[in-house]
Amino acid sequence: MRLGFLGTGEITAAMVRGLQGQGHRILVSPRNAAVAATLAAEVADVTVAPNEDVVARSDVVFLCLLARVAEEVLPGLPFRADQSVISVMVDAPLAKLRQLCAPATDIAITIPLPPIAVGGCPLPVYPASPVLDSLFGVRNLILPQPSEAALNAHLGASALCSPILDQLLTAVDWLATHTGNPAAAEAYIAAMIRGYLPERAQQGDLATALKKLSTEGGLNATLRAAMAPAKDSLRQGLDAFHSRLGLSDPKGRT
Numbered sequence: 001m002r003l004g005f006l007g008t009g010e011i012t013a014a015m016v017r018g019l020q021g022q023g024h025r026i027l028v029s030p031r032n033a034a035v036a037a038t039l040a041a042e043v044a045d046v047t048v049a050p051n052e053d054v055v056a057r058s059d060v061v062f063l064c065l066l067a068r069v070a071e072e073v074l075p076g077l078p079f080r081a082d083q084s085v086i087s088v089m090v091d092a093p094l095a096k097l098r099q100l101c102a103p104a105t106d107i108a109i110t111i112p113l114p115p116i117a118v119g120g121c122p123l124p125v126y127p128a129s130p131v132l133d134s135l136f137g138v139r140n141l142i143l144p145q146p147s148e149a150a151l152n153a154h155l156g157a158s159a160l161c162s163p164i165l166d167q168l169l170t171a172v173d174w175l176a177t178h179t180g181n182p183a184a185a186e187a188y189i190a191a192m193i194r195g196y197l198p199e200r201a202q203q204g205d206l207a208t209a210l211k212k213l214s215t216e217g218g219l220n221a222t223l224r225a226a227m228a229p230a231k232d233s234l235r236q237g238l239d240a241f242h243s244r245l246g247l248s249d250p251k252g253r254t
């Protein structure tokens with residue numbers, strides 16, 4: 001398949017690495033110059049081309065720009081009715097994308113994360129996209145959503161990655177203070193947490209794991225109680241996304 005990427009930054013690099021070696025011909029736009037050059041040198045399938053060529057010579061165009069840049073750049077590009085467009089951009093609703101990419105109409109939004117480079121990345125998508133499925137479905141978990149609001153809620157939830165990693169690093173730092181071995185501390189914490197996270201969790205798996213860590217007076221239960229206020233902070237932080245993500249407030253507040 002002929003694939004084009006507009007905006008060659010962090011997420012394009014991860015997606016291209018995840019697609020390499022599968023026989024696709026991949027065009028990436030020239031900015032960021034350093035990332036584009038690295039990808040072209042590293043991945044045999046990749047060629048750097050101007051934005052116009054990326055669109056004109058691709059069956060599928062991935063939009064990996066910042067949304068404000070997309071508003072400036074996309075209207076001048078030669079989109080076609082017969083091509084598919086997949087946006088990964090935050091703050092770029094479907095209605096706006098339909099305007100910016102006309103006459104293309106096969107447009108979907110998904111939420112890749114950097115681990116897509118190696119596979120195992122959850123990919124919520126709206127509307128369902130056979131093209132996304134065929135490109136990434138073998139190595140990743142495609143999660144079609146019933147509405148754009150449901151997709152946007154996943155965007156909000158995806159912001160959990162950063163505070164969780166921040167907490168893990170705090171624990172790594174604490175452990176290393178006592179062991180004097182930061183590398184081993186990081187290896188331990190990462191492997192320990194990974195062990196609790198099934199790749200394809202069924203409903204209830206996480207609650208079951210938590211229940212097993214709830215011995216009264218145990219270290220786990222004690223630390224969880226000490227950190228209980230963080231649950232409210234998390235809920236408040238997620239609720240604060242409502243207006244930006246176009247989500248209705250389940251409590252009916254405006």
Ligand SMILES: NC(=O)c1ccc[n+]([C@@H]2O[C@H](COP(=O)([O-])OP(=O)(O)OC[C@H]3O[C@@H](n4cnc5c(N)ncnc54)[C@H](OP(=O)(O)O)[C@@H]3O)[C@@H](O)[C@H]2O)c1
Pocket residue numbers: 006007008009010011012029030031032033035051064065066067069073088089090111112113114
């Ligand atoms: N990173 C993630 O984990 C992640 C996950 C999901 C969704 N997203 C979304 O993906 C989009 C890109 O994120 P990112 O993290 O990859 O950002 P990024 O690393 O800043 O990449 C954006 C790229 O767009 C390039 N660019 C700027 N103006 C351009 C133009 N006129 N034509 C072509 N390219 C241009 C930038 O080049 P210069 O450096 O030269 O300005 C940069 O390489 C955002 O909308 C973000 O919300 C990111």
